[in-house]
Amino acid sequence: MASLAPRSSPARAAAAIALGVGLVAAALVLVVADSWIAAAGFVAAAIVVIGAVVAWRLLAPVAADGARAIDWNITRAVAGASADAVAVTDRGGRLICANDAYEAMFDGFPTPPGLPLDEEANAALAAAARVAWRDGIALVERVEGMDASLTATITRAGDEADMLVWRFAPTEERDLAMTARFLIGGPTGDRLGEAGIMAALMTPHGHVLAANAVLEHRALGHPGSINGRDFVDLLITDSRGLIRFEREGLEGTPLRLIQVPFLNGQDAPMLVVLLDDRDDTPAPGTSASAHVRSLVSLMPFGMALVDREGRFLQMNDAFLRAAGVEATDVPLYPGDLVVREDKTAVADAIRRFAAGATHSTDMAVRLKDHPDEPVALTIAGARGLGDAAVLLSLKNNSEETRLKREVAQATKMQAVGQLAGGVAHDFNNILTAILGHCDLMLMRHSPGDSDYDDIQQIRTNSNRAASLTRQLLAFSRQQTLRPQVLQLPDVVSEVSNLLKRLMGETVRLDVSHGRGLGAVRADPGQLEQVVVNLAVNARDAIVAANPQGGGTLSIHTRAVTPAEVREMEQDIMPAADYTALSVTDTGTGIPADILPKIFEPFFTTKETGKGTGLGLSTVYGIVKQSGGWIFADSKPGQGATFTMYLPVHTVDPATLRPAAPPKPAPKPSELWGQGTVLLVEDEDMVRAVAERALTRQGYTVWTAENGEVALELLRVSDRPDLLISDVVMPTMDGPTMVRHVRERYPDLPVLFMSGYAEEQLRRSIDLDNVAFLPKPFSVQQLAEAAREVLTRP
Structure with missing residues (x-):
């Protein structure tokens, strides 16, 4: 970062010099003239000089050091605090900064999207980068490569929005596998070994990823590592099907092998537990069961054990959290967790696996406390676990589902925007021909001719059609903007008189503004159109809810901090400082099945002939082209709220004065030409x-x-x-x-x-x-x- 040394350091140095000179001069006068009065005068003069120097240094304006340079070492240190791989590239595609996790993940510092991945993955990253330059953020859910499955988030950043921040995080399944690998190979694995439990994490092909120390010692006969070895090569089977360690031979202690399914997918790693199956092993349900229960309680993912009667024996803390159940209110049967429609399917599956089914199955169920978001329930048969007959694994994928839904909606809006822009382009060509021929015909007719008025009507309606194409271009974010640095309350004030006339006598307009609002950079004319369109839609909703009159339209502006953005859990919206404008009505609200469609062009719930369906789509396009975000929130019977978030633009306050409108270029007085x-x-x-x-x-x-x-x-x-x-x-x-x-x-x-x-x-x-x-x-x-x-x- 730029140097931040105290301003008073030079002043202190000057004061010290002045004081020293004054004391020396006072001493000489005292020795030569033997006059205390003269010596005191020199000391007083030094003090006056010191005061003048200090005052001058404190009051003098500090010269600007120029533009503050970015200290990339500090940026890299901040990025290093994240466990994810983070890199920053500039507009020219050059790598500016990356953290240690990035270097470790990609074995160096390659420049994204040219990473050591396959062509398909790099093509997906390149396409996402183009989306991020345009929309501000992009997401690639699964990037396969480097023996990992990653989620890539690309965000546009920088004071001038001229950089991309690339963040690569392991997918949730990869996180669980890495956590299990760390637990088994670390102190947790040692504690399992003390309880007589040998555990290993293996690839789908049977190669050992991690094993606790007791398993490695039993398999090798001495301390060492078995990572990377084929697990099957460490075991042998006798004529009765009993499993033993190959090193111990047929005289060794038989083993009980348990496979724990905790991840879905063909490429997911497998967790294997080995227990000594001695003749003097206590009966099922005592110490062996206790060992397994200890293992289940240590697992970082949701697991539960069910007996042959279909009752819960145990569930760990992760299962309780995923199921939304308190430890003091654990249900008796798994079917008690799900909605009534899913009870029979869950009970049948558990009964089938308790009866001897050996494979596992995945089911999408809806929890009773969260019926709107399905979760993944894995059911597998259990052998050698004492009273336990069925193993359950629960994964709450509501966040993943919500993120997929948001990304799908954003992708759909982008595709519709491209279509709308193409339609507007072709329609403009047609209107150019119509208007041109009308002008040529008007040159041959004068006012009063029988055809003159008809031609003028054609021309007028063509101009109306041209305004519709401008709305389509606004939705597709392809219109021409003239942005200025401004305050949202000023925009609302400009249209307040128009809004009062639009609301009429029956709808009350309530306008309020928050404190500490940051300036935004946008086209004031387009923002006024946003406010008017939202207000008109709100007025129509209020009138539809109460035709006799009455209702309130509220417009409110406020400042939004990055912490508030994170609390919103809007993953597609970067955490930053925003200035928000909310428009709230007291209408009947928007039905849940209609809410995702309201920003699509030509979609309207109004009667035929009372709406074009381009009002909200125009609002959406203007906000997105201005670098902002807009969301609609509604509950049936409680009205609707549209909230627009525009990023705060940091500028010198002197630049907040309204810019003078550009002077129109003088039109040629003579249109006749040659050449x-x-x-x-x-x-x-x-x-x-x-x-x-x-x-x-x-x-x-x-x-x-x-x-x-x-x-x-x-x-x-x-x-x-x-x-x-x-x-x-x-x-x-x-x-x-x-x-x-x-x-x-x-x-x-x-x-x-x-x-x-x-x-x-x-x-x-x-x-x-x-x-x-x-x-x-x-x-x-x-x-x-x-x-x-x-x-x-």
């Missing part, structure tokens, strides 16, 4: 209307249906005065074509036109000195844009 224009457009109808419009303005127009045809035309023709091209075209897109053209004509003026937003396309165009004309455009707008580009210095 040659090369028009490249793949849509025939758009190309035809643009050609006619430019020809009417006096230009000579060459046309081409794609980039390759345009390049071929330029090879056999002279240099045109202007190149007008669509951006997205088949075969060869506009930017690629322009790069080839400028190799020959570096100063050729270029005007791009597209149905996508300029902000979205500027990232991919990456060309200097090009103008942009959004579709749909009129004949007038095309003529103005062409004239402006040609007359530009």
Whole structure:
């Protein structure tokens, strides 16, 4: 980190020097002049000088040291506190920082996504990185490789959002296996050995991952490690099927082998317990059973033992937590844990395994206390465990299910957004042709003609359709934003008068603001649209719940800390400082089956003709494009709350003054032009209307249906005065074509036109000195844009 030395250090040094000089001078005067009065004067003068120096140092402004540099050593130390593998990359894909867990996991410091994994895993990480750059966070649930199964979380970070934080954590099953491996090979395994229990953790292929010391000593005859060895090679079987250690031979003590299923999946490790099966072993249900119960109680995963009558004998603490049961209120039968619909299936499975079934089975059941979230129940037959006949393992996967649901919803919204953007692009091409032909027809008709009003109606309705495409582009996060640093209460104040008129006399508007709100960076006009759309939807819900009148619409802003974000348990939302805006109504609420669909475009619960279904989808797109998050919470009969979270933007307070609106560029007074224009457009109808419009303005127009045809035309023709091209075209897109053209004509003026937003396309165009004309455009707008580009210095 940058140096934080105390400011007063130079002042103290100066004061010490002044004081020393004063004392020396006082001593000389006293010796030479023998005058105490003069000596005291020198001391007083030194004190005055000291006070002046200290005051000057304390009051003088401290010069800025420049931008604070990031101390990556401290960052790496913070990351090192995490058991997960953490790495940071910049916008150029370079590895900036990584912790020790990352180095250990990947055997060095490879740069993600180029990790020592298979091609499929790296492709999934690369795709997730692109999603993280766009949406702020991405998740890859299972990354297979490096003899591990990992969950990768990629988060966009940094003051300028120019870095990615990669976090790799073992999956839950891997965590359990690693925990069991540590317990067996550590002091816990030694305690099991003291109780006469030999335990080992093996791969699905039978190779030993970990074993406690007593098992290793019995298998080898001396202290040592059996890790990596084939477990079967350590054992032998006699003619009666009794198992013994191969080292001890047929005269050795017979063994009782118990396999404990605690993880699901074909690649999951196996836990094996060996017990001496001596002739003098106490009867089943005494010490052997006690040993097994001790083992079960030590397991870090939920396990329980059930007798042949189907009653619980024991359940460990992890099982109690997963089942949501208090230790003082343990049920008698496993069926008492689940809902009534699942009781019969659980009882039948336990009865079948108690009767002698040897394999294991997994069941999805719903617990009585949590009926909405299914959990995984593993049932296996038990042999040699005394009174226990069935072994149960319970895994509460509610968090995993919720996370999968959130990721699936985010993925669906992303796919729908891409579809909406494509539809808006194609629709803008159609509207460009309609508006262009209307303009050309209006040139031949004057007000009062029988067709003039009809043409104007067509043009008006086409403009209304163009506003719908802008809403689709907002949902797909492809509209042009003009962000400013602002405060949310100011945005609410700007639209408060409009909201009061929209609410009418029957709905009360309640606005409140919290303290300590951080500034946000967003387009104020778009945020005003968000507030108005949410308020109108809330008003409709209130009126629908109480047609006679009455109800309250509440708008509240507040500051949200990272700790509060973590308490929300919204895994897709990074923990950071946010400024939140909530809109709450007193309507009837949103049904649970409709709640996941409300942000989808064209989805509406209103009557036919009373809603387009684009209001909330527009809100969703604006919030996401502004780097924020929006969630809806509703309970039937209790109204609904929509909460928008925008990340706090840290800036100098002086920059919070409203920015002056940009001055519009002066429009050319004369639209008539001359010269040659090369028009490249793949849509025939758009190309035809643009050609006619430019020809009417006096230009000579060459046309081409794609980039390759345009390049071929330029090879056999002279240099045109202007190149007008669509951006997205088949075969060869506009930017690629322009790069080839400028190799020959570096100063050729270029005007791009597209149905996508300029902000979205500027990232991919990456060309200097090009103008942009959004579709749909009129004949007038095309003529103005062409004239402006040609007359530009």
